[in-house]
Amino acid sequence: MSKDDDAELLRRTAVGDETALRGLFARHQTRVFRFVLRRLAGNAAVAEEVTNEVFLEVWRNAGKFAGASAVATWILSIAHHRAVSRLRKRREESWDEDAAAALQDAGDNPEVAVQKADKGAILRRCLDKLSAEHKAIVDLVYYHELSISEASEVLQIPENTVKTRMFYARKRLSDLLKAAGVDRGWP
Amino acid sequence: MSEQTAEEMEREEIEMLLPWYATGRLDRVDMAKVESYLDRHPQLRSQLDLVRAEQEQTVASNEALGAPSAGAIDRLMASLPAARPGRWRAGTRLFAAVADFFATPTAGAVRWAAVAAAALVAVQAAAIATLLVSDRGGTYQTASGQQTGDGVSALIIFADDATAEAISRLLAEFDANIVDGPKPGGLYKIRLRMEDRSQAAQVALRRRLAERRDVVRAVLSGRD
Numbered sequence: 001m002s003k004d005d006d007a008e009l010l011r012r013t014a015v016g017d018e019t020a021l022r023g024l025f026a027r028h029q030t031r032v033f034r035f036v037l038r039r040l041a042g043n044a045a046v047a048e049e050v051t052n053e054v055f056l057e058v059w060r061n062a063g064k065f066a067g068a069s070a071v072a073t074w075i076l077s078i079a080h081h082r083a084v085s086r087l088r089k090r091r092e093e094s095w096d097e098d099a100a101a102a103l104q105d106a107g108d109n110p111e112v113a114v115q116k117a118d119k120g121a122i123l124r125r126c127l128d129k130l131s132a133e134h135k136a137i138v139d140l141v142y143y144h145e146l147s148i149s150e151a152s153e154v155l156q157i158p159e160n161t162v163k164t165r166m167f168y169a170r171k172r173l174s175d176l177l178k179a180a181g182v183d184r185g186w187p
Numbered sequence: 188m189s190e191q192t193a194e195e196m197e198r199e200e201i202e203m204l205l206p207w208y209a210t211g212r213l214d215r216v217d218m219a220k221v222e223s224y225l226d227r228h229p230q231l232r233s234q235l236d237l238v239r240a241e242q243e244q245t246v247a248s249n250e251a252l253g254a255p256s257a258g259a260i261d262r263l264m265a266s267l268p269a270a271r272p273g274r275w276r277a278g279t280r281l282f283a284a285v286a287d288f289f290a291t292p293t294a295g296a297v298r299w300a301a302v303a304a305a306a307l308v309a310v311q312a313a314a315i316a317t318l319l320v321s322d323r324g325g326t327y328q329t330a331s332g333q334q335t336g337d338g339v340s341a342l343i344i345f346a347d348d349a350t351a352e353a354i355s356r357l358l359a360e361f362d363a364n365i366v367d368g369p370k371p372g373g374l375y376k377i378r379l380r381m382e383d384r385s386q387a388a389q390v391a392l393r394r395r396l397a398e399r400r401d402v403v404r405a406v407l408s409g410r411d
Contacts, residue, residue, distance in 0.1 A: 018264060025263060030254045037252050048255050052263050059267060120387060123244040142245035147212040163203040184237055
């Protein structure tokens, strides 16, 4: 996926070219959808709705894109903002699916978990148990492969905070793995 | 500050950078800093294995989430008129864009590139359709459209500039067939023959496919 192609599609979107918006949607919808879905604790219907809102915002604000960052980073920052707003709204309505998911997930003791799954599966389960903040930074770094400055832009936090948040997310992951019976010798 | 503390601080700083070192997203200065530290402290390299395992499983978790439903693009486009201030309504369809191009030839190379890109995409779709038709005659497909045999499905988006020849070569290399598509978003369903159908083997295979960025833009897990 070329950054130049994204910039050109966004430039055309800014002058009302729907074909260009379709192009941006085709290129980025899956990344945005997955990013939002992970923030919203797996509610696919709401994630799809939020993904649409993200691209509507792209349509409305394409002309305001300053070009200081990659288009993909800019779109992810809109997605982050939208997901946070949606979560805030949900909390105001006293509905916390993260907590519900965590409760549902608390069934297996470590021995059973080790028997049930290989190390990779245990690692995935522990990644899923990270807090929303930690999950977001892990996804942005490992899945979306953002640099420190790009993650800083998406999350609207200083670069040093990006580094420490990722560091503590990894430490927390080690704790969760240990509790699941996997000691990986770090930290 | 004791020497010990300074050493610990340096180690912690390097540990903080390792995830970006592993993904190749560090700037030159930090990259050199990490490499120099790893040369002096090779025992820290074992941490890179942890980082890579974390990345692999994060990618697997994300890929397992699937993609938006097929109608997502239509719902987005249907909501545009209400979302856009009235003055932007020109050049909204491809034919309009082409007409616009001929009406304003001074716009230059950018418009030529857009038209050429649209033509390329159309040519690619037609070429892939040929591959699809020929594969439907193969031994993999049952009358109901379900696949049989020792393989798995995946969804793939080819690179915009991938030629039919390059796609065909890739499919041969991976012992794969196109069985459906294009779906919304330019997705094609492919069937890959593989004996080891474990989750790990599937993830590894999809990653190998995704690494072929000259031909492949994205790979998703398919439903068998």
